[in-house]
Amino acid sequence: MERVKARTLSGFMELLPAQQVQFNRIKDILEKTYKRYGFTPLDTPVIEASEVLLAKAGGETEKQVYRLTKGDNDLSLRFDLTVPLAKYVALHQNELAFPFRRYQIGKVYRGERAQRGRFREFYQADIDVIGDGSLDIINEAEIPAIIYQTFTALGLTQFRIRVNNRKVLNGLFAVLGLEDRAGDVMRTIDKLEKIGAEKVAAILVEDFGVSTNIAAQLLELLSAEDPLAALKSFRGKNELLDQGIEELCTVVKYLGDFGVPADHFAIDLTIARGLDYYTGTVYETVLLDHPEIGSVCSGGRYDNLAEYYTDKQLPGVGISIGLTRLFYVLQEQGMLNEDLPTAPADVLILPMTDDLSHAVAFATACREKKVRAQLYTEPKKFKAKMNYADRTGVPFVAFLGEDEVANGVVSLKNMVSGEQEKVALSEAPAWLKEKVATLNVGFPIKE
Amino acid sequence: MERVKARTLSGFMELLPAQQVQFNRIKDILEKTYKRYGFTPLDTPVIEASEVLLAKAGGETEKQVYRLTKGDNDLSLRFDLTVPLAKYVALHQNELAFPFRRYQIGKVYRGERAQRGRFREFYQADIDVIGDGSLDIINEAEIPAIIYQTFTALGLTQFRIRVNNRKVLNGLFAVLGLEDRAGDVMRTIDKLEKIGAEKVAAILVEDFGVSTNIAAQLLELLSAEDPLAALKSFRGKNELLDQGIEELCTVVKYLGDFGVPADHFAIDLTIARGLDYYTGTVYETVLLDHPEIGSVCSGGRYDNLAEYYTDKQLPGVGISIGLTRLFYVLQEQGMLNEDLPTAPADVLILPMTDDLSHAVAFATACREKKVRAQLYTEPKKFKAKMNYADRTGVPFVAFLGEDEVANGVVSLKNMVSGEQEKVALSEAPAWLKEKVATLNVGFPIKE
Numbered sequence: 001m002e003r004v005k006a007r008t009l010s011g012f013m014e015l016l017p018a019q020q021v022q023f024n025r026i027k028d029i030l031e032k033t034y035k036r037y038g039f040t041p042l043d044t045p046v047i048e049a050s051e052v053l054l055a056k057a058g059g060e061t062e063k064q065v066y067r068l069t070k071g072d073n074d075l076s077l078r079f080d081l082t083v084p085l086a087k088y089v090a091l092h093q094n095e096l097a098f099p100f101r102r103y104q105i106g107k108v109y110r111g112e113r114a115q116r117g118r119f120r121e122f123y124q125a126d127i128d129v130i131g132d133g134s135l136d137i138i139n140e141a142e143i144p145a146i147i148y149q150t151f152t153a154l155g156l157t158q159f160r161i162r163v164n165n166r167k168v169l170n171g172l173f174a175v176l177g178l179e180d181r182a183g184d185v186m187r188t189i190d191k192l193e194k195i196g197a198e199k200v201a202a203i204l205v206e207d208f209g210v211s212t213n214i215a216a217q218l219l220e221l222l223s224a225e226d227p228l229a230a231l232k233s234f235r236g237k238n239e240l241l242d243q244g245i246e247e248l249c250t251v252v253k254y255l256g257d258f259g260v261p262a263d264h265f266a267i268d269l270t271i272a273r274g275l276d277y278y279t280g281t282v283y284e285t286v287l288l289d290h291p292e293i294g295s296v297c298s299g300g301r302y303d304n305l306a307e308y309y310t311d312k313q314l315p316g317v318g319i320s321i322g323l324t325r326l327f328y329v330l331q332e333q334g335m336l337n338e339d340l341p342t343a344p345a346d347v348l349i350l351p352m353t354d355d356l357s358h359a360v361a362f363a364t365a366c367r368e369k370k371v372r373a374q375l376y377t378e379p380k381k382f383k384a385k386m387n388y389a390d391r392t393g394v395p396f397v398a399f400l401g402e403d404e405v406a407n408g409v410v411s412l413k414n415m416v417s418g419e420q421e422k423v424a425l426s427e428a429p430a431w432l433k434e435k436v437a438t439l440n441v442g443f444p445i446k447e
Numbered sequence: 448m449e450r451v452k453a454r455t456l457s458g459f460m461e462l463l464p465a466q467q468v469q470f471n472r473i474k475d476i477l478e479k480t481y482k483r484y485g486f487t488p489l490d491t492p493v494i495e496a497s498e499v500l501l502a503k504a505g506g507e508t509e510k511q512v513y514r515l516t517k518g519d520n521d522l523s524l525r526f527d528l529t530v531p532l533a534k535y536v537a538l539h540q541n542e543l544a545f546p547f548r549r550y551q552i553g554k555v556y557r558g559e560r561a562q563r564g565r566f567r568e569f570y571q572a573d574i575d576v577i578g579d580g581s582l583d584i585i586n587e588a589e590i591p592a593i594i595y596q597t598f599t600a601l602g603l604t605q606f607r608i609r610v611n612n613r614k615v616l617n618g619l620f621a622v623l624g625l626e627d628r629a630g631d632v633m634r635t636i637d638k639l640e641k642i643g644a645e646k647v648a649a650i651l652v653e654d655f656g657v658s659t660n661i662a663a664q665l666l667e668l669l670s671a672e673d674p675l676a677a678l679k680s681f682r683g684k685n686e687l688l689d690q691g692i693e694e695l696c697t698v699v700k701y702l703g704d705f706g707v708p709a710d711h712f713a714i715d716l717t718i719a720r721g722l723d724y725y726t727g728t729v730y731e732t733v734l735l736d737h738p739e740i741g742s743v744c745s746g747g748r749y750d751n752l753a754e755y756y757t758d759k760q761l762p763g764v765g766i767s768i769g770l771t772r773l774f775y776v777l778q779e780q781g782m783l784n785e786d787l788p789t790a791p792a793d794v795l796i797l798p799m800t801d802d803l804s805h806a807v808a809f810a811t812a813c814r815e816k817k818v819r820a821q822l823y824t825e826p827k828k829f830k831a832k833m834n835y836a837d838r839t840g841v842p843f844v845a846f847l848g849e850d851e852v853a854n855g856v857v858s859l860k861n862m863v864s865g866e867q868e869k870v871a872l873s874e875a876p877a878w879l880k881e882k883v884a885t886l887n888v889g890f891p892i893k894e
């Protein structure tokens with residue numbers, strides 16, 4: 001037979017079993033945390049009609065889309081989870097209760113240039129709260145709590161949630177007479193951390209004709225240690241700015257009650273998060289020891305989710321975690337907790353008798369006790385069997401020979417300590433359950 | 448702005464929030480059960496190189512494939528989870544420990560003719576055990592236990608696992624001199640339940656030249672109440688047949704120890720499950736009250752998983768549940784348990800004060816206790832707020848007004864009974880947790 005070379009496409013993450021368990025552990029924690037905050041699960045199709053999916057798209061996005069024809073249909077694979085959400089909410093608006101809070105963790109597709117750490121198929125883990133006509137500011141104030149809880153539950157401590165408000169930025173630009181250059185100015189100040197204040201000032205003055213005085217004023221404000229205090233002198237000069245400051249104050253006011261420690265949060269007036277979409281609070285999250293990664297959780301408030309599909313005004317606020325990329329980076333950085341079990345089973349049962357009845361019954365008893373059990377009955381040498389146990393990383397091996405069966409016991413070997421003891425068959429499942437529980441303690445990520 | 452009509456493609460299931468919760472509940476139970484039996488999670492890409500994915504395909508399958516070109520790449524969306532598994536095992540054979548036990552629950556794509564209850568994007572929930580060169584029969588004997596536990600955990604009692612062995616069929620055909628017409632005969636006897644013994648006999652005789660005597664002999668055996676006993680007279684006539692009978696006996700022998708009640712299991716010599724692929728035990732599962740649905744969980748033993756990709760002999764056994772179709776049918780039949788909560792939150796917190804600090808702190812305390820909490824702060828009338836609670840189906844509403852805050856209590860309303868009581872703020876999260884636990888008792892499916 002002529003064979004085809006088995007291969008996985010470049011840019012498509014495919015994990016080995018132990019890694020997949022680590023990945024799923026992180027995914028499960030995201031899901032659990034999102035649920036805790038009252039978000040409902042959503043699962044929209046991966047494929048949509050191109051005319052629907054690309055209603056807004058254009059430029060770079062549209063070039064990256066995986067598009068195909070099937071019969072007479074022009075179809076596209078989703079490139080994010082926001083456009084499908086917009087479609088879903090527009091389509092089902094009469095069947096949903098608003099505010100509509102949904103999470104979706106799913107694969108999206110972008111035909112980006114292949115490079116290390118960039119994926120063409122990747123998971124996004126999104127939450128959004130969508131209001132009907134209006135949406136209270138408390139929803140924006142709650143987002144830092146969700147980010148904080150999510151990353152804390154993963155085992156991270158060295159991270160900071162950076163927050164800004166687009167109304168503050170746009171209001172400031174108006175006050176400083178920079179409205180007509182808002183996009184250019186925003187893109188420039190976004191580089192502040194990377195290139196420093198001096199260079200940013202130079203670009204503003206030389207490339208965009210900002211006066212030296214205004215540039216200095218802007219940079220002083222952006223670099224202020226206490227941005228809210230520094231904004232005080234701008235109050236009363238512009239309605240939008242006042243509103244933005246008010247909103248930032250509300251977000252800060254409830255932080256403590258939402259359980260977010262002050263040192264995990266910072267107002268950062270340089271954050272913009274794209275030019276077109278966001279209209280209020282915006283968020284970024286950085287790992288303090290790995291700033292080179294960039295933001296690992298971003299989002300913000302927008303005024304109109306689904307304007308391409310409906311007249312209905314649907315303001316919302318949402319954040320997204322690029323899970324595949326995050327996992328890749330954590331793995332690269334050696335930040336995955338290797339102490340947590342990754343074996344498919346808690347116990348590997350090795351029968352040493354011809355009749356397997358006792359071994360099968362023991363496996364069944366373990367499973368009834370929620371102990372993950374695997375029977376291993378391949379006719380291999382003892383060494384090969386123990387080698388299999390080692391390779392899968394199973395924490396316990398159960399031996400059931402004639403002796404054990406005759407005495408109603410099972411020999412249980414702890415594969416880490418090497419200790420082995422005989423336990424009554426009837427008690428062994430509970431014994432295992434207790435031991436296994438102690439192994440599953442700890443966070444999936446360690447710093 | 449010109450608007451695009453929001454729509455979801457025909458043949459693509461998109462659920463409303465409450466349905467999605469019901470769907471996920473079933474999916475979670477499948478996953479939990481599969482894990483209990485020592486299967487490791489796998490998540491392969493949805494897109495593969497066409498030359499890899501279609502190495503074996505042809506005919507109807509290939510016509511249904513969603514295929515696209517991206518740059519220079521000829522790509523296809525997976526149409527099942529078996530071919531990606533074959534690719535995965537061939538590709539990673541040196542990094543895997545055999546037997547390799549994996550589960551995968553994921554979406555697959557087939558451009559079938561659109562019709563009610565048929566989906567073009569649907570979930571399959573598969574398990575497979577792959578051996579390296581050989582695989583012990585106990586793995587085939589274990590499958591009915593996994594099917595039984597899975598469906599029992601879903602709340603089903605009226606189902607039966609039907610088992611056959613392809614070696615028995617092929618051995619029988621050899622003994623009866625029907626080897627050259629094996630495919631035709633198999634397809635004909637597969638219709639036994641539908642068209643009856645008489646018509647099957649007529650087709651065998653008239654269309655395929657089977658002698659009346661042989662047809663009668665075959666049909667007597669296939670209709671036997673105790674197929675194993677009926678097979679006794681065929682023993683010793685054909686090696687393959689003997690081996691098949693032996694294997695069937697082993698499967699039956701361990702049923703009890705695997706926890707499968709006899710009345711949920713039947714040997715059915717008419718089951719073939721496709722002509723090319725399976726070589727040993729084959730499985731079907733029928734809902735006794737809904738035979739019209741056909742098999743809801745099928746699979747079998749195969750001799751060579753990845754022959755298109757590798758020289759390595761990789762025998763295996765696996766089953767698959769067509770989850771999307773199953774869910775659709777359960778919904779159609781009114782078999783989803785509507786008593787289980789589907790709300791995104793356990794408690795909806797309605798603050799009645801301007802300052803939200805207490806409400807926010809209460810929400811945080813609930814979440815710390817794993818109570819799913821949602822703050823509702825939209826400036827709506829009381830009736831609209833309660834209407835929102837009703838529409839989402841949230842089981843408890845918490846009122847926090849000036850009085851409550853002053854007295855350190857919260858008013859908790861049970862939305863089902865209508866009862867309302869004041870509980871100390873510090874005790875309310877635990878109170879809710881206890882009440883909510885009693886709501887989440889029961890199976891997702893009721894018969």
